[in-house]
Amino acid sequence: MTRGRLVALLALAALPPMIEETVLVAVRLHAARGLAPQVTAVWPYDSYHDLRWLLVYHDSWATFLLGLVVVTVARGLLSAELTALAWPAEVPRPSWGWLVRRNLQVAALATVVISPWAALSVAFSAVALSWYLFASLGPMLVLAPFLARAGVVATWWRGLPTVELFGWSALNFLVLTLAGALISTTPGWGTVGVAGLAGVANGLLWRRTVAAAVQPARVRLPRFPVAPIAIVLTILGAISAQSLIGIAASGGQGMWRPPILTQRLPERVPYAVIVVGGHDSSWDGVPPADPRVERFSYRGLDAHGRPVPYPPEATHQSLDKSAALLAAHVAALHHRTKRPVALLGQSEGSMVARTYLERLPRGPVSAVVMFSPLVQAGRTYYPPPGHEGWGVAAGWELRAMFWLANLPRPVKDDPDEPFVRSVLIDAPFYRNRILCPVAGVRMIAFLPTVSAAEAPPGEYSRVPVYQQPAFHGGLLGRRSVEDRVIAFLAGERVDQTRREYQLLQRLGAAWQAPPLVLSLNPLWSATREADPAQTGRVCEPR
Missing domain, CATH: 3.40.50.1820 (Alpha/Beta hydrolase fold, catalytic domain)
Known part of the structure; x- marks a missing residue:
């Protein structure tokens, strides 16, 4: 790789996180600043970033569908350019058109596969139950090496990814975690620089990941369709996770006698x-x-x-x-x-x-x-059935997942049960006080x-x-x-x-x-509660 291409790769990987971080600091969205480094992360952390923003910040089906098209196309184009710049010089590179088509396909596939887990992340922020957060992260680590291959290898769906691919994608998860923690610790506009450094690290990891995908040391099970099986299991896991989360959240209480x-x-x-x-x-x-x-x-x-x-x-x-x-x-x-x-x-x-x-x-x-x-609790929202509003698509995705998960369960959980809806309705109080x-x-x-x-x-x-x-x-x-x-x-x-x-x-x-x-949600905007998401403090008057 020439010095010019490396500089271009690192600049492209650093600029979007810096732009997002600048916007977040400018609008004082304190609680979301740690997400910015993921804009240029390797698959699927980048799509996980996009879908969480989209599932929270849409207020109608029209804006959701338009946003889905925009983020999918933008993600495919950005990933294609990062892949092209990261391509090892000693290996012939496919045409730009092939890379664009392939990365648009991967972006669409990632949307389908990651969306249920992003919806679980929205559910986590609605009820502040950490089991939803932990459940949504495991599949990211499992899918990362498969999707990393998908953007560069024609037969990506066959064979196990190499240990190197697992290692580089896991390292990106660690970098993103540490970058989010450092941003959360850094005051003021200094977080923009931290986001830029995290973007540079993303660029270096794109370079290593693409090289590991196109120059694998050894592919095990080269004829076996491992990736489709992993993807199907991941989607099914999002459904079965509901039952496991319910058991973990209640601590298996039943006849609870402390x-x-x-x-x-x-x-x-x-x-x-x-x-x-x-x-x-x-x-x-x-x-x-x-x-x-x-x-x-x-x-x-x-x-x-x-x-x-x-x-x-x-x-x-x-x-x-x-x-x-x-x-x-x-x-x-x-x-x-x-x-x-x-x-x-x-x-x-x-x-x-x-x-x-x-x-x-x-x-x-x-x-x-x-x-x-x-x-x-109450950091996200979705309207009741029959209404549009912030998070409408996330609500219906959660209803579908819970309906499937409830089929074998004697006690049914429902994302619209009165307990959950009472938290969503009075979110300003539960978030702040x-x-x-x-x-x-x-x-x-x-x-x-x-x-x-x-x-x-x-x-x-x-x-x-x-x-x-x-x-x-x-x-x-x-x-x-x-x-x-x-x-x-x-x-x-x-x-x-x-x-x-x-x-x-x-x-x-x-x-x-x-x-x-x-202040964006009409249901909440009339309250006298301050917003910890913007102030970083609780128990504050508006």
Whole structure:
């Protein structure tokens, strides 16, 4: 490769990320700055970048279809030019026309294959559940070497990609992750330079990737159609992932009985406690060991003011309805025990408790413990069926995926279930205030370190937090954590932060869907909430 072609390759790879980063800094879209280096990444990270922007930022079917054509053609042309410039000098290069046709085809194929996973990324930003984010990244790593071959090799669909191709594409993932983290750390316009350097790294990786594709050391299974099988499995994986995510998100809760339900409270705890289970939890009516502790029921109270058993489906109701049921339960428990009330919520249960504090008079509630709350939920949107609006195509793609995934499941999940729609409707509140203090209420959030990937870089909480290595829903039930809960309920200070939390938060920045700016959505624009996506801060007035 001549020096001139190398300079042109690196310049072309650096310029688009710098342009996107300049725009993001200019419009103050703080939470999306880490995405810019992906504009010139190798396949399929580039298409994953395009589709996440498109699925969030379209407000009708017409704009979606037009945007789909534009980004597909632009991606094919840009990739063709990068491929041409990266082509090794010692190998005859196909004609420019062949490269354009081939890369347009790859761009269209990548759109079909990557789109379901990009839609999962939108779902992640809607409900702030890290399992959706992690599920959407695995296929990128698997598909990268196959699609890298597709743009340069006529028979790309046969044979296994070489170890070199796997290695260079995995290195690009690492570079993009680190670049997103560095951009999230760099203040002001300095991020434009970081994006440019990341683009230069992309150019060098295009050079290595194209060389590894056209000059493979050895292709294993040269006659076997490996790529089509991998692509079909990837598409099917997007559907089956729904069931796995549902199981992981609920922690396999079922009859969820943490120690606070099975053991008596120490006398030094002055509260009566209501324990609010998470999404898809259930309760068979077995009472807690301590009469001062009760399970919240998503179906309400019986004629004697006692919570009734509930099935998993009951947790799918709206947060406002659950908060109203919680208010009745708080009043009944306080009347019976004459004690102040503490709320302990897990995942969705945390959201119910926080909604109750916001929407209704807090009454006798004096303490709230939130386990695995959904951090900055409501960052994306899609309208209900029969309506157009921001994210309409993403909504229908999610409905199709969930419909297929629900076929074998006894408890159906639905992207339009009242719980999800209540988060989408009141997104300004859940995005900005879920971890904000409430006057007269002692609060603490127990955050598993995995939740670091759920929040965009920046401030995420103004209440005390206790951070511990764990997955979503995996803290409550540990003896050390249970002791901290009892100590908090007894009036002690138990907050604890971990140094790696902010690092993990920044490392996840490159792979989140861009948030929809609050002021763009008519449903949200009349609120008085500030937008953390633009300010990098929470609990701020507009």
